[in-house]
Amino acid sequence: MKAETAYAPPVEYAQGWHDIDTSVFRTRRGLDEDIVRAISAQKNEPDWMLQFRLRSLSAFRKKAMPNWGADLSGIDFENLFYYARPQDESVKDWEDVPDSIKRTFDRLGIPEAERKFLAGVGAQYDSEVVYHSLKENLSKQGVIFTDPETAVREHPDLVRKYFGTVIPYLDNKFAALNSAVWSGGSFVYVPKGVRVDIPLQAYFRINSKSFGQFERTLIIADEGSFVHYIEGCTAPVYATESLHSAVVEIIALAGARVRYTTIQNWSNDVYNLVTKRAVAYRDAVVEWVDGNIGAKRTMKYPSVWLMGEGAHGEVLSIAFAGEGQEQDTGAKIVHGASHTSSVVTSKSISKGGGIASYRGLVKVKEGLTDVRSRVVCDALILDERSTSNTYPTMEIESDDVTIEHEARVSRIGEDQLFYLMARGFTEAEASLTIVAGFLDPLVKALPMEYAVELNRLIELEMEGTVG
Amino acid sequence: MSRTLSIRGLEAGIEGKRILEGLDLEIHSGEIHALMGPNGSGKSTLANVLSGNPVYTVTGGSASLDGEDLFALSATERALRGLFLAFQYPVEIPGVTVGRFLKRALELRSEYGAKTPGSPVPEGKGDLGGYVKSLRDTMAYMEMDQSFINRYLNQGFSGGEKKRMEVLQMLMLKPAFAIIDEVDSGLDIDALKVVAKGLNRLRDDTSRDGQGFGALLVTHYRRILDEVAPDFVHVMYKGRIVLSGGPELVGELEQRGYDWVADLPVPSVAEVAS
Numbered sequence: 034m035k036a037e038t039a040y041a042p043p044v045e046y047a048q049g050w051h052d053i054d055t056s057v058f059r060t061r062r063g064l065d066e067d068i069v070r071a072i073s074a075q076k077n078e079p080d081w082m083l084q085f086r087l088r089s090l091s092a093f094r095k096k097a098m099p100n101w102g103a104d105l106s107g108i109d110f111e112n113l114f115y116y117a118r119p120q121d122e123s124v125k126d127w128e129d130v131p132d133s134i135k136r137t138f139d140r141l142g143i144p145e146a147e148r149k150f151l152a153g154v155g156a157q158y159d160s161e162v163v164y165h166s167l168k169e170n171l172s173k174q175g176v177i178f179t180d181p182e183t184a185v186r187e188h189p190d191l192v193r194k195y196f197g198t199v200i201p202y203l204d205n206k207f208a209a210l211n212s213a214v215w216s217g218g219s220f221v222y223v224p225k226g227v228r229v230d231i232p233l234q235a236y237f238r239i240n241s242k243s244f245g246q247f248e249r250t251l252i253i254a255d256e257g258s259f260v261h262y263i264e265g266c267t268a269p270v271y272a273t274e275s276l277h278s279a280v281v282e283i284i285a286l287a288g289a290r291v292r293y294t295t296i297q298n299w300s301n302d303v304y305n306l307v308t309k310r311a312v313a314y315r316d317a318v319v320e321w322v323d324g325n326i327g328a329k330r331t332m333k334y335p336s337v338w339l340m341g342e343g344a345h346g347e348v349l350s351i352a353f354a355g356e357g358q359e360q361d362t363g364a365k366i367v368h369g370a371s372h373t374s375s376v377v378t379s380k381s382i383s384k385g386g387g388i389a390s391y392r393g394l395v396k397v398k399e400g401l402t403d404v405r406s407r408v409v410c411d412a413l414i415l416d417e418r419s420t421s422n423t424y425p426t427m428e429i430e431s432d433d434v435t436i437e438h439e440a441r442v443s444r445i446g447e448d449q450l451f452y453l454m455a456r457g458f459t460e461a462e463a464s465l466t467i468v469a470g471f472l473d474p475l476v477k478a479l480p481m482e483y484a485v486e487l488n489r490l491i492e493l494e495m496e497g498t499v500g
Numbered sequence: 501m502s503r504t505l506s507i508r509g510l511e512a513g514i515e516g517k518r519i520l521e522g523l524d525l526e527i528h529s530g531e532i533h534a535l536m537g538p539n540g541s542g543k544s545t546l547a548n549v550l551s552g553n554p555v556y557t558v559t560g561g562s563a564s565l566d567g568e569d570l571f572a573l574s575a576t577e578r579a580l581r582g583l584f585l586a587f588q589y590p591v592e593i594p595g596v597t598v599g600r601f602l603k604r605a606l607e608l609r610s611e612y613g614a615k616t617p618g619s620p621v622p623e624g625k626g627d628l629g630g631y632v633k634s635l636r637d638t639m640a641y642m643e644m645d646q647s648f649i650n651r652y653l654n655q656g657f658s659g660g661e662k663k664r665m666e667v668l669q670m671l672m673l674k675p676a677f678a679i680i681d682e683v684d685s686g687l688d689i690d691a692l693k694v695v696a697k698g699l700n701r702l703r704d705d706t707s708r709d710g711q712g713f714g715a716l717l718v719t720h721y722r723r724i725l726d727e728v729a730p731d732f733v734h735v736m737y738k739g740r741i742v743l744s745g746g747p748e749l750v751g752e753l754e755q756r757g758y759d760w761v762a763d764l765p766v767p768s769v770a771e772v773a774s
């Protein structure tokens with residue numbers, strides 16, 4: 034990673050400010066066994082977790098970088114900081130969060146959001162979760178919403194049973210890296226039959242420069258339960274790259290339903306390389322709503338493994354690739370049981386030389402019957418410099434399968450622009466209207482507050498598009 | 501205040517091919533002008549050039565709205581000053597509902613009216629309740645199902661529904677001048693009557709501050725002109741207006757076809773504007 038890059042931060046990135054680094058502990062630059070041990074020691078972890086980290090570090094070193102997808106040549110693993118602790122303890126009372134961090138989240142509207150429409154909130158600042166809360170009625174029903182470090186201490190049985198089972202540390206280079214140095218994230222357990230009707234939210238903020246954030250999220254929805262989990266992400270704009278490499282594992286037991294919504298708005302110097310995977314058992318439903326607006330490079334393909342009959346998986350993917358951005362996103366669906374169904378809907382927009390790629394896999398294992406899958410990819414290209422790619426892969430090993438795949442690429446039509454201008458819209462507003470209309474069917478699937486936020490972000494991205 | 505749309509010696513074309521060969525025409529508030537002529541005579545080109553479609557290039561002549569050079573204005577500015585193009589083939593705008601689209605178009609007009617002193621465009625009320633009611637009433641008048649409010653603009657509309665939508669927009673936006681490009685093509689007789697009813701309502705609207713509705717009604721056929729009686733009729737041939745007259749011309753054209761107009765000399769602007 035070069036110390037200086039040619040990248041000029043966009044003035045319109047509203048979360049691009051940063052606070053003075055006041056972390057109470059951080060590791061030196063680079064990554065080795067000592068650093069992994071230091072992170073583990075900071076967390077007073079049991080030995081089994083330390084051993085897991087060390088095995089993962091060794092896997093990370095052996096694994097090659099992906100030879101496909103976005104250009105990752107700018108990542109210099111030796112130049113990054115892998116751990117920074119902003120305060121001593123995670124707190125449950127907002128008043129106890131240190132003032133500087135509190136100001137950050139206040140500016141991002143986090144506690145305000147909690148009061149308004151959330152069942153629980155987690156806020157992570159660099160490596161650690163600084164704040165966690167959950168509505169009392171939910172904790173009384175046995176719902177657990179905490180950081181994974183606390184879960185390792187207080188719920189070791191659940192953690193040992195599920196941690197790293199959906200995404201093994203050997204899965205890929207970045208999952209191995211996360212497994213070695215993970216810190217923060219969320220642990221959610223929803224007991225049998227409990228419905229969490231309003232969403233839980235986690236908010237991730239990177240503050241330090243040249244920093245790697247490696248949160249780890251594990252969601253276990255017990256039989257017949259329901260939960261909607263939302264994450265938002267931002268970072269300051271620096272001239273050097275940061276790395277965000279999360280691992281998210283979801284287990285939806287029989288009849289459970291989990292919806293996971295991401296509005297990713299990292300600043301345009303963050304490499305966002307995330308592994309997200311869910312397992313859905315009998316009659317379970319897992320939905321990923323994945324909006325990628327920010328980051329320099331994103332590689333993320335939320336996956337659902339449909340392992341029980343009657344299971345259903347759904348991925349809604351929205352990507353916006355502007356100047357200097359490469360959004361390599363998509364979905365993976367693995368049908369591992371009969372009578373399973375899946376829907377993947379991808380909408381991407383590229384402008385100003387941005388590259389938006391849909392990369393997807395639908396796999397149907399051998400000997401299954403009554404499997405249905407539908408994949409629809411729509412891409413909108415706003416100018417001649419921008420690119421859209423579609424890489425759909427189908428691996429179908431059974432016969433009784435209905436697979437539909439549609440891919441459409443369109444440019445904003447001159448005729449559409451002219452039509453709206455002939456009704457008094459400026460060219461800029463006409464473009465924005467067409468883009469917002471393109472996304473409308475997906476935005477409708479979001480909770481209202483997030484739909485508003487997403488529309489606002491798209492509006493910012495579209496500013497200055499014309500003339 | 502009477503308004504004037506004036507076109508003199510207009511030459512224009514597309515992709516290097518000249519289609520308009522020196523066209524003269526003047527329209528005042530309150531006048532309905534029918535523009536007839538065979539295929540390829542340049543009628544649609546004229547409609548698009550006047551509205552500012554960037555695909556077309558103006559190579560000579562002039563056009564003005566109340567004395568202001570039309571070609572110095574963008575399509576947006578022309579629309580805000582009261583020019584409306586009813587498209588022959590309205591495009592689909594996915595994801596944008598009819599209700600939201602029309603509300604925004606009205607807002608843009610009232611914003612323009614508010615910030616432009618002496619603007620002929622009246623400042624709107626910005627009253628959402630009033631807007632929804634007026635949209636619903638106008639849809640009922642145009643015999644359109646109320647569900648169209650929440651449908652995406654023109655998406656999946658039949659040909660006739662698209663044409664009604666164009667007229668609905670005119671009724672809501674109340675332009676000073678409309679250039680109406682073959683609004684009758686492809687319509688059955690019932691749909692044609694509804695479209696004509698809408699146009700006549702615009703014409704009869706007395707709430708327009710003395711500004712009668714001016715229109716250039718582009719058509720091949722007599723039947724719309726039986727419903728919306730024109731004040732003037734012009735015949736276009738090879739990029740020029742070759743014959744102008746009153747409503748009686750419609751009958752003559754129906755009897756004789758268009759072949760004989762090829763030999764006519766080009767009339768002067770003075771004759772047309774009378």
